[in-house]
Amino acid sequence: MTSSNFRSWPLFLVLGVISMPLVIMYVYLFVDTVTDTTAGSLIPDRFTLHHWRFLWEEPETGRVSIWTVTLNTFIFAICTTLINVSASVTAGYALSRLNMPFKRFFLGGILTLHAFPTITLIISIFLILQMIGLYNTLIGVILVKTALELPFGIWIMKGFFDNVPWEIEMAGLQDGASRFTVWWKLVLPQVQPGVAALAVFVFLSAWSEFILPQVLAPSGSAQVLSTYLSNLIFDDIKPDFNMFKSVGVFYALPVIVVYLIFNKQLMNIYGGGTKG
Amino acid sequence: KDLTITVWAGGSNDSDVYRLDAIEMAADMLTREYAINGEELNITVEKKRDFADWAAFKQAVTLAAEAGDAPNIVVTSHLDIAPWSQAGLIVPVEDYVDMDAWPLNNIYENLIEITSYNGVVYGLPQDAESRPFFFWKDTMKKLGYSDAEIDALPAKVESGEYTLANVLEDAKKAVDMELVEEGYGFYPRVSNGPDYAQFYQSFGGEMLDKETGKLLLDKQAMTDFYQFFVDAVEAKVTRKNHIGTEWDQWYAEVASGKAAMWHGGTWHYARYTGKEGLDDFFGNIQFTLIPAGNENGRANTITHPLAYLLTAQDNEDDVEIAAQLIKIASEPRINTLHAIKSAHLGIAKEQSNIELYANDRWAAEATERLLGQANAQPNHTGYGQFSQIMFKGLETAWTGTRTPAEAVAEVEAEMKATLGDEVIVR
Amino acid sequence: MRRAHLLGLGFLSPALAIILMLFLIPVLLTVMFSFTNMSTATGISGGAYEINAASLRKLSDAGAQESFVETLGKEAFVVDDAGITAAAAAYGEQFANEVGSQMLGERFDSRRDLERAFRKLKSRPRSTRDIKKAADLFKRSVLNVRFETAGGLLDAVTGNGIEMTPDQQELLTKTIYTGWTWTSDNFALMAQIPYVWRVAGNTLMYVVLTLAASVGLGLFLAITTFYLPSGTATTFRAIWFFPRILPNVIFVLMWKWLAWDTGFLSSLLGNFGVPPRNWMLDTGANAWVFIVLINGIVGASLGMILFGSAIKSIPQSMLHASEVDGASRWQQIRYIILPQLRWPIMFICAYSTLSLLTSFEYILLSTDGGPGGATEVWSLMAFHTALDNYAGNLQYGLGAAMALMLVIVGILASLVYLRIFNFNDLVAKPRIEQ
Amino acid sequence: MRISIENFTKSFGDTTVIEDMSLEIGDGEMLALLGPSGCGKSTTLFAICGIHRMNAGRLLFGDADVTEVSSQKRNVGVVFQNYALYPHMNVYENIAFPLKVRKESRAEVDRKVQEIADLVHIGELLQRRPVQLSGGQQQRVALARALIRKPDILLLDEPLANLDAKLRLEMRSEIRRIQLATGITAVLVTHDQVEAMSMCDRIAIMDKGRIVQLSTPKDMYENPSSAFVAGFLGNPPIAFLEGTVADGGFRLANSRVTLPVPSGIELPGDGAPIRFGVRPEFFQPGNPLKVSGKVSFVEIQGREELYDVTLENGAVLRSIQAQSAGFRLGEDVSWGIAQDKVLAFGPDGNRL
Amino acid sequence: MRISIENFTKSFGDTTVIEDMSLEIGDGEMLALLGPSGCGKSTTLFAICGIHRMNAGRLLFGDADVTEVSSQKRNVGVVFQNYALYPHMNVYENIAFPLKVRKESRAEVDRKVQEIADLVHIGELLQRRPVQLSGGQQQRVALARALIRKPDILLLDEPLANLDAKLRLEMRSEIRRIQLATGITAVLVTHDQVEAMSMCDRIAIMDKGRIVQLSTPKDMYENPSSAFVAGFLGNPPIAFLEGTVADGGFRLANSRVTLPVPSGIELPGDGAPIRFGVRPEFFQPGNPLKVSGKVSFVEIQGREELYDVTLENGAVLRSIQAQSAGFRLGEDVSWGIAQDKVLAFGPDGNRL
Numbered sequence A: 001m002t003s004s005n006f007r008s009w010p011l012f013l014v015l016g017v018i019s020m021p022l023v024i025m026y027v028y029l030f031v032d033t034v035t036d037t038t039a040g041s042l043i044p045d046r047f048t049l050h051h052w053r054f055l056w057e058e059p060e061t062g063r064v065s066i067w068t069v070t071l072n073t074f075i076f077a078i079c080t081t082l083i084n085v086s087a088s089v090t091a092g093y094a095l096s097r098l099n100m101p102f103k104r105f106f107l108g109g110i111l112t113l114h115a116f117p118t119i120t121l122i123i124s125i126f127l128i129l130q131m132i133g134l135y136n137t138l139i140g141v142i143l144v145k146t147a148l149e150l151p152f153g154i155w156i157m158k159g160f161f162d163n164v165p166w167e168i169e170m171a172g173l174q175d176g177a178s179r180f181t182v183w184w185k186l187v188l189p190q191v192q193p194g195v196a197a198l199a200v201f202v203f204l205s206a207w208s209e210f211i212l213p214q215v216l217a218p219s220g221s222a223q224v225l226s227t228y229l230s231n232l233i234f235d236d237i238k239p240d241f242n243m244f245k246s247v248g249v250f251y252a253l254p255v256i257v258v259y260l261i262f263n264k265q266l267m268n269i270y271g272g273g274t275k276g
Numbered sequence B: 001k002d003l004t005i006t007v008w009a010g011g012s013n014d015s016d017v018y019r020l021d022a023i024e025m026a027a028d029m030l031t032r033e034y035a036i037n038g039e040e041l042n043i044t045v046e047k048k049r050d051f052a053d054w055a056a057f058k059q060a061v062t063l064a065a066e067a068g069d070a071p072n073i074v075v076t077s078h079l080d081i082a083p084w085s086q087a088g089l090i091v092p093v094e095d096y097v098d099m100d101a102w103p104l105n106n107i108y109e110n111l112i113e114i115t116s117y118n119g120v121v122y123g124l125p126q127d128a129e130s131r132p133f134f135f136w137k138d139t140m141k142k143l144g145y146s147d148a149e150i151d152a153l154p155a156k157v158e159s160g161e162y163t164l165a166n167v168l169e170d171a172k173k174a175v176d177m178e179l180v181e182e183g184y185g186f187y188p189r190v191s192n193g194p195d196y197a198q199f200y201q202s203f204g205g206e207m208l209d210k211e212t213g214k215l216l217l218d219k220q221a222m223t224d225f226y227q228f229f230v231d232a233v234e235a236k237v238t239r240k241n242h243i244g245t246e247w248d249q250w251y252a253e254v255a256s257g258k259a260a261m262w263h264g265g266t267w268h269y270a271r272y273t274g275k276e277g278l279d280d281f282f283g284n285i286q287f288t289l290i291p292a293g294n295e296n297g298r299a300n301t302i303t304h305p306l307a308y309l310l311t312a313q314d315n316e317d318d319v320e321i322a323a324q325l326i327k328i329a330s331e332p333r334i335n336t337l338h339a340i341k342s343a344h345l346g347i348a349k350e351q352s353n354i355e356l357y358a359n360d361r362w363a364a365e366a367t368e369r370l371l372g373q374a375n376a377q378p379n380h381t382g383y384g385q386f387s388q389i390m391f392k393g394l395e396t397a398w399t400g401t402r403t404p405a406e407a408v409a410e411v412e413a414e415m416k417a418t419l420g421d422e423v424i425v426r
Numbered sequence C: 001m002r003r004a005h006l007l008g009l010g011f012l013s014p015a016l017a018i019i020l021m022l023f024l025i026p027v028l029l030t031v032m033f034s035f036t037n038m039s040t041a042t043g044i045s046g047g048a049y050e051i052n053a054a055s056l057r058k059l060s061d062a063g064a065q066e067s068f069v070e071t072l073g074k075e076a077f078v079v080d081d082a083g084i085t086a087a088a089a090a091y092g093e094q095f096a097n098e099v100g101s102q103m104l105g106e107r108f109d110s111r112r113d114l115e116r117a118f119r120k121l122k123s124r125p126r127s128t129r130d131i132k133k134a135a136d137l138f139k140r141s142v143l144n145v146r147f148e149t150a151g152g153l154l155d156a157v158t159g160n161g162i163e164m165t166p167d168q169q170e171l172l173t174k175t176i177y178t179g180w181t182w183t184s185d186n187f188a189l190m191a192q193i194p195y196v197w198r199v200a201g202n203t204l205m206y207v208v209l210t211l212a213a214s215v216g217l218g219l220f221l222a223i224t225t226f227y228l229p230s231g232t233a234t235t236f237r238a239i240w241f242f243p244r245i246l247p248n249v250i251f252v253l254m255w256k257w258l259a260w261d262t263g264f265l266s267s268l269l270g271n272f273g274v275p276p277r278n279w280m281l282d283t284g285a286n287a288w289v290f291i292v293l294i295n296g297i298v299g300a301s302l303g304m305i306l307f308g309s310a311i312k313s314i315p316q317s318m319l320h321a322s323e324v325d326g327a328s329r330w331q332q333i334r335y336i337i338l339p340q341l342r343w344p345i346m347f348i349c350a351y352s353t354l355s356l357l358t359s360f361e362y363i364l365l366s367t368d369g370g371p372g373g374a375t376e377v378w379s380l381m382a383f384h385t386a387l388d389n390y391a392g393n394l395q396y397g398l399g400a401a402m403a404l405m406l407v408i409v410g411i412l413a414s415l416v417y418l419r420i421f422n423f424n425d426l427v428a429k430p431r432i433e434q
Numbered sequence D, E: 001m002r003i004s005i006e007n008f009t010k011s012f013g014d015t016t017v018i019e020d021m022s023l024e025i026g027d028g029e030m031l032a033l034l035g036p037s038g039c040g041k042s043t044t045l046f047a048i049c050g051i052h053r054m055n056a057g058r059l060l061f062g063d064a065d066v067t068e069v070s071s072q073k074r075n076v077g078v079v080f081q082n083y084a085l086y087p088h089m090n091v092y093e094n095i096a097f098p099l100k101v102r103k104e105s106r107a108e109v110d111r112k113v114q115e116i117a118d119l120v121h122i123g124e125l126l127q128r129r130p131v132q133l134s135g136g137q138q139q140r141v142a143l144a145r146a147l148i149r150k151p152d153i154l155l156l157d158e159p160l161a162n163l164d165a166k167l168r169l170e171m172r173s174e175i176r177r178i179q180l181a182t183g184i185t186a187v188l189v190t191h192d193q194v195e196a197m198s199m200c201d202r203i204a205i206m207d208k209g210r211i212v213q214l215s216t217p218k219d220m221y222e223n224p225s226s227a228f229v230a231g232f233l234g235n236p237p238i239a240f241l242e243g244t245v246a247d248g249g250f251r252l253a254n255s256r257v258t259l260p261v262p263s264g265i266e267l268p269g270d271g272a273p274i275r276f277g278v279r280p281e282f283f284q285p286g287n288p289l290k291v292s293g294k295v296s297f298v299e300i301q302g303r304e305e306l307y308d309v310t311l312e313n314g315a316v317l318r319s320i321q322a323q324s325a326g327f328r329l330g331e332d333v334s335w336g337i338a339q340d341k342v343l344a345f346g347p348d349g350n351r352l
Ligand SMILES: Nc1ncnc2c1ncn2[C@@H]1O[C@H](COP(=O)(O)OP(=O)(O)OP(=O)(O)O)[C@@H](O)[C@H]1O
Pocket: C429, C431, D012, D017, D035, D036, D037, D038, D039, D040, D041, D042, D043, D044, D191
């Protein structure tokens, strides 16, 4: 906003006030991970890295190492993002630009699919996964997550493709390129902001996915950070909330970084399927 | 022979590691036994207790079993025996081990009973516990109880002399005298659990009709049970919004004498004396059975043992090995490690003769005072719903959304609808 | 089919395959499940036939004659010649002879008793397992035996000398089947349970309030940050976007930390003499405030980004024009910005209604439907029913039926939204005709 | 390469946009398709390059029937109105793209790009991205890209519409120069008559999907076949006077003034409504056939001045004169029409 | 209302876009800000209407110092290049918006909108949405919206840039008519010289944030103060000849031809490089001071023909002649320069 007609400090003030509770919560969340506090007090007593011990200590009986699950989580989130974005990008293009039968049906269907309460599909999804032999594998969970998020991705990508000038494509054809080359070399680069925005969205969503890996890949080798975190059951004999928070912060850090790096791309999401 | 035995334990925290480690110890033992017989056996035990909660654990087990991928051994509530055996997910343990031989013949019969279904022993109890009633001695003294009277409380409760009516009375006095804050006279468990069935029993409620083997809704007992909590709220000894209080806070409060009376699990002992720093447990706290509610009922407590269950496997030999392992893990010595480390109660009579156990005052006293009187919730496929509906009814009455009578009417309607023939309404 | 059509379908196929396999078929299966009584106890993939105490009870409830039930329910181990011959084959003549000589004709009521008797024999098999197997050779009842097929069961029953009429056979196989069966009871059940209606009301309230909160807050954030210098705006956006990327558990934990009896609010207000309480679960109203706040803020994060980027795409000159036309900031927002956010607002509303209808994670983690079921919503109820049961008997069928109701509402809602979004405009005709 | 469009018909759904159009464009010729917005110019172009299929009719390049040949195989270069440069490629890559998809060798591509870039004078810009170029430079890149694979035919869809006045002027001659230099057959779509007239050998004026006149610029300017065509060509535009035939002359509407009719015009009967068209350069103080009016608008355009003169009956005539004529607004003037240059149109708009 | 800009400086971050500019615009005057892209025209406009703050300097409307007054209170109407109509409002609402935010009464608004809509000839379109309007109509709506609250000052930022040639012509006179009718003080930003010259009382030519000349169109055309200004005005543009002073005359570069210098021009010493500027209308066959060359480009523009003549030394002169002059490409010609119209510029580009 380049106009000089409005002052920004009143807004700054209002926003500051309503953001206060959140900021306090963040600050305490973080402070708690590196300090100890006497019960009932709000002021931490002393600094300690004890709550971060999960990073370097051997995992206890029946637990997996944080580093294994972190790696799994990255694999999970990145693969989900890759597959989802690839499938959205092709399907979105087809629905936006290509001639094909039943196009209306596909588009409407994809929007409607979005209305399904995915969690209650879990039993059925389980059956399918078992049938195709992907139960209890990371790749199975990746595919499921992808399937559930695809309608959103396709919808958004279609919107972005809708905004690419037809002339670019026409020019490509005229230059002798095949439809595929045109898509790959000319159109795709135009929707790059859209692809980036979608990728960030999918990544963030996959990173925090919890129920699917928990239920569909229960064995240790397919655990991810979300399940690791919730599996730190509050020990009712000697609970360590601060460690729980530390794991939470550890878990959130990569996505916070992703957000901070890509927030500009994220701000491009409008222009995808969200445009009227 | 090489094989891998997978063990999953639900609801287990860091002090419960012996649920898993015991199997490993058993594996070592079994390997040696085989070696003596000249057979080579290499068992790798894969242990897992990383589950978000009981629900997650049960989803994981059932789906894994449906996929033919079940862990060989699961450590879970005995309540799972009914549905899981019907579904064919688990196999009777009695098909593989000699129940008459050591150490199984030393396990308390009532516990074996609890891990049986349709007259077949499906699992081996892994631990026992119970959910006693607690008194803060100091408050009781201020209410006028002498040390002797306090010492006699367990007996008076057991005999039905001290009832829930007295509980209300004393709690109210404590609040009125400002010994405790409003809402802290009687400070119950903050979430659903077997504990609440105890109060139903205190008013004469039975969960299972012995004759027909069907679930039983005793409307009178249920109403009285709800009424008790409503009265407690009205008398301001219990908070209306008590359900949902954070456990952490709850532990800190009861362990510091903020509440006059409460009820909880035997394993809370570890928490009070550990994390909460209550050094002199016996000097500060008296524990008893849950008092009777009225003349229809009795003082009681419920034990909710976890059990080792064997899952159905394609390879019966694996099941047999697994069966041997849980048998060995039930050795009093091994089980005592778990009992003491996690403040649970033992499963076998001989444990009283093991020093580690016998020297633990809590284990010894609790076993003696509680375990003999303890019954369990019924193994019945509909019990999960029964319990859930019962608690939902309690919550609506407690929070004042419904009167006890209305709440019971709703409970009746819902039970009839969902359980049909499987419930008898009385 | 034209080549161009093939190209289109080709491009669509990867997505289509994944969706079909892991989304559409599961949806259809769910519809199917909702017409069954499937639960943990019935199993998912199929059942078996087993006569045991529980199934005998069912049998008599179903009206079988007492005598029939009683005969079936007799556990019997009989040391007879057939058994001995079998034992000879499996465990040697010596053992068979010993059994034959000492126990022929004896009858045991349980296998345990027979095992005990065997253990007294000198030539008994030495492994527990073999003794049990040997004992089974003398089993002359079908109690507690699992048969995979009805035929197997009936043969065994007849094999043990129990005669049955065809009616009895049918009744037997029908009642003692452990697997799931088709039924439409789930829907009748939902209508009968009073609780369900309350949950429906809660769900409506949840969707409406949360939607209002998230759209309102999202708009507020998008607009205010728009007017701030970019550095400040980015900071505030980050503060309000984190709720979406923080792990659910942690985000909810933060709120609990705020609202607990011993939490921040209580401690803070304690200084002013307000007694501590659990602000989140104090009353139904409190719980609702927190539910709406927690979900609303998470929803607002998305709204903020979407509205923010939509405002960014309003041509600057239009805003400049309104300023020189004399519009104050409020008038600029009211007359210029908001009207141009019509589409994104509708998109968010459509998208969020559907997501909210089916989302429950934050409620599960914060109030779990409490206090007293005040904040239980439909999807949470479906989750509780299908996947979360204290005693382990998960009601897949009923849960699926509950989910199906959501699916129906969702489809109706999306049809309405498709109308509003002018679906025909979305399916533009390709301008390249090859 | 000669282009023949034979009985071309195109419909979108129910609406027929082009009906039964035939058009022949000679080898090496540059033809303008001129017409108002929506008349079907782009549609015709798209049919020629194969982006649209023809509903009926045939299209021949030289003697080859290409009606069913795909765009990629037609060897037609197109320059689009908004250039349609590939924003993610630099100038070099943009121009090289058509060669790249044909997998020509690196060296070959380099050589050709350099050659064509020099032809269109953008040799120094090869490393820039399209956004870093001015409109005119972008235009040249688009042209280079269209030309690099030596297409048989060059199609230009309003190539200058997005440029500012000065650049437009410059690019006009530039495009023509290049077309002449390469000898390519070209079709220029435009709705700017100056463009059409200054750049092309022939002009086809279209209206509502039909070609209404096809001729050289000069002929079309001087001999428009209808009022529509006459109004379309000429800057400042021709002014029309309404009136009727009276006594073998032209009687201005609402007026007593009668003007003589140029020789060679066949008038309809007395009282029939007709229109006179007078171009501004033929309404000058020096001409003999005077009409009087008041100067109602003056515009100084540098070397020339433009006047509107409102006659008594309210009709307006326009005059363009060299600068320093110096008439003022509101002045009464009596200027003359060049009688033999007057164009007369019948009631249907056709030239008489 | 008189506008005085005094010592205006504007920077964005580190780059100073306008430095110490002063400019006075008389009451009721229409002034053009003309200059190449990026020279600071829009910036100046935005400072006048208050969208940008001035880093230094003062701005006066009449006698009132408005430097620190917000846009909303300045009572300035602005027409933006892309019109900036509010797409979600119909024409009526667009025009009424400035009144609405002042909460004027319904009846009052109705009356004023009708009045202004009639003034700009869009009375019948009030119910349409902007997308349903042609470019010219949108332009008029923008104008009406800017005028409705009777602003003291009207600012137009390239109001015609997005219109096609024909509409541009039409709107030019329309805007001027309305400005004259309302007597409002107006500033027109453009980079099209024809627009500036034909519409405004005075022109300020800007370059790189400075005003290089401020004068009436006619004066500026005839007496440009620098080669930059001369090159900016005139269509077709002026042609320049490079050369040096030799023997009191102008010696063409790389050539032996020496041209006499018009009287009244003070030449630098012999050998100094200078430039001659010759406008196309002053390079005609009939003029006496002949130079010879070859016709290198012909463009027929309807009533006129444009020729480029390349001289022996490679320099190009341009000539515009009435149609039917009929020279052909490649023809050798010897045409004359109107000697007294030649403009001479020194090595720094300033007029001699
Ligand atoms: N894909 C399409 N679907 C339906 N109608 C179309 C389509 N493309 C063009 N038309 C219609 O066909 C007619 C001719 O369009 P065309 O683009 O050829 O006009 P044009 O002469 O190029 O106009 P302009 O000067 O505005 O570019 C117009 O009425 C247009 O609305």
